[in-house]
Structures are given as C-alpha cells and as structure tokens.
Amino acid sequence: MRVLHFSSVTSTQDIARMILKENTVIVADEQRKGRGRRGRKWISPFGGLWFSMVLRFTTPLISLWAAVAVSMAFEELGYEVKIKWPNDLIYYGKKLGGIVAEHVGDLVILGIGINLKNPIPEEIKDVATGIPEVERDELLHLILSNVVKMDEYNILAEWRKRNITLGKRVCLSSGECGFARDIAEDGALIMMTEKGEIRIYAEDIIQRVD
Numbered sequence: 001m002r003v004l005h006f007s008s009v010t011s012t013q014d015i016a017r018m019i020l021k022e023n024t025v026i027v028a029d030e031q032r033k034g035r036g037r038r039g040r041k042w043i044s045p046f047g048g049l050w051f052s053m054v055l056r057f058t059t060p061l062i063s064l065w066a067a068v069a070v071s072m073a074f075e076e077l078g079y080e081v082k083i084k085w086p087n088d089l090i091y092y093g094k095k096l097g098g099i100v101a102e103h104v105g106d107l108v109i110l111g112i113g114i115n116l117k118n119p120i121p122e123e124i125k126d127v128a129t130g131i132p133e134v135e136r137d138e139l140l141h142l143i144l145s146n147v148v149k150m151d152e153y154n155i156l157a158e159w160r161k162r163n164i165t166l167g168k169r170v171c172l173s174s175g176e177c178g179f180a181r182d183i184a185e186d187g188a189l190i191m192m193t194e195k196g197e198i199r200i201y202a203e204d205i206i207q208r209v210d
C-alpha cells in the first residue's frame with residue numbers, strides 16, 4: 001500500500017477518486033467537507049484518523065473486512081472496538097468511527113474515519129466518542145497491515161466474533177423492527193420480522209430494543 005499524506009482536503013474520498021490508483025491510501029490531517037454514509041456530513045477536524053483506500057473490489061464483504069481490520073488493530077493496542085452492522089465502529093456503546101464505500105468501476109474507495117484526539121461536538125457527545133490516547137499513524141499502520149491479510153481469514157467468522165448486532169432486536173430507519181438473525185454470504189443482514197425473513201443491504205439500524 002502506498003500512503004499519501006495531505007494536511008487539509010475537502011474529503012480524502014475526493015483525492016482518492018482523482019488519483020484512482022489501486023492500493024493507494026490517502027490520509028489527511030483534517031477534512032473540510034468529510035462525508036459519511038447516506039449523504040451525511042462527517043465532522044473531521046485535526047486530531048482524528050481520516051483516510052481513504054483505493055482497493056480492487058474483489059468481494060462484497062470488503063467493507064465488512066475493513067471494519068474487522070480496524071477492530072483487530074485496536075485489539076492489538078489493547079482496546080475492544082465492536083462492529084455494528086454493517087461497519088460502524090463502536091466503543092463502549094458509542095460510535096468511534098465509520099466506513100463509507102464508493103464504487104468506481106471495478107475499484108472501491110473505502111473511506112474510514114476514526115475519532116481519536118479530535119474534539120467531539122457537544123450535540124453528538126451522547127452518541128459519539130473518541131480514543132485520544134491512540135496515536136494516529138501507529139493505528140493507521142496496524143489497520144493497513146490487517147487490511148492486506150484479508151485472504152488469510154474467514155471474513156464472516158471474524159465479523160461475527162466482533163459484532164454487536166446479531167441476536168438482538170433491531171429497528172431500521174424505515175421503522176421496521178425484527179430480530180437480527182445472521183449475516184449472509186454477501187454481507188446482507190438477515191432479519192426475522194412479522195412479515196417473515198428479510199435481507200437488509202443498506203438500511204441503518206437506528207435502535208436496539210433488547
């Protein structure tokens with residue numbers, strides 16, 4: 001992986017899209033226009049880890065694997081970071097980071113944002129958190145060395161070990177609720193609802209009602 005470092009960008013996703021070279025990583029100290037999943041904005045001031053990776057899209061599980069790679073990296077540093085389906089990174093019940101995937105031909109740009117020393121805005125403090133003790137570059141290095149080991153692992157098995165979604169009653173942003181039964185071979189969430197079994201691809205789980 002070739003890592004290119006920038007001080008301030010609109011979004012590392014934009015730079016990755018311009019360069020569009022397989023196995024390139026774009027990391028920035030701050031993003032002025034960071035974006036999250038589903039068109040949301042991603043606040044990314046100095047102090048966090050904000051980066052994008054250009055990878056060949058070899059499996060629909062690639063963004064789940066990225067979440068596993070992050071969780072493993074934190075484990076190596078002594079922190080237990082869990083995954084909420086599909087690839088939200090959770091620390092003590094709050095969102096530590098997230099992953100967005102943008103497809104360009106047979107490449108995928110995986111954007112990963114992790115709160116470290118950056119301030120968390122007051123209005124999201126009850127749902128978001130950071131780990132200020134972790135050094136950005138050390139974490140990035142550990143994540144990248146895990147990302148490239150994808151073929152050595154059973155992605156779904158590793159994801160299942162680290163997830164906090166399966167086995168819970170969950171509600172989607174559409175309002176539909178059900179029981180999160182398993183994850184399918186293509187990464188879909190298999191939910192049991194009153195209407196029967198459904199597979200979810202891009203919905204957000206907004207609530208867990210244990």
Ligand code: BTN
Nearest residue numbers: 011034035036037098099111113
């Ligand atoms: C989410 O909504 O949970 C995904 C957030 C992804 C944020 C990262 S930060 C680096 C990369 N550049 C962006 O603009 N977004 C991603």
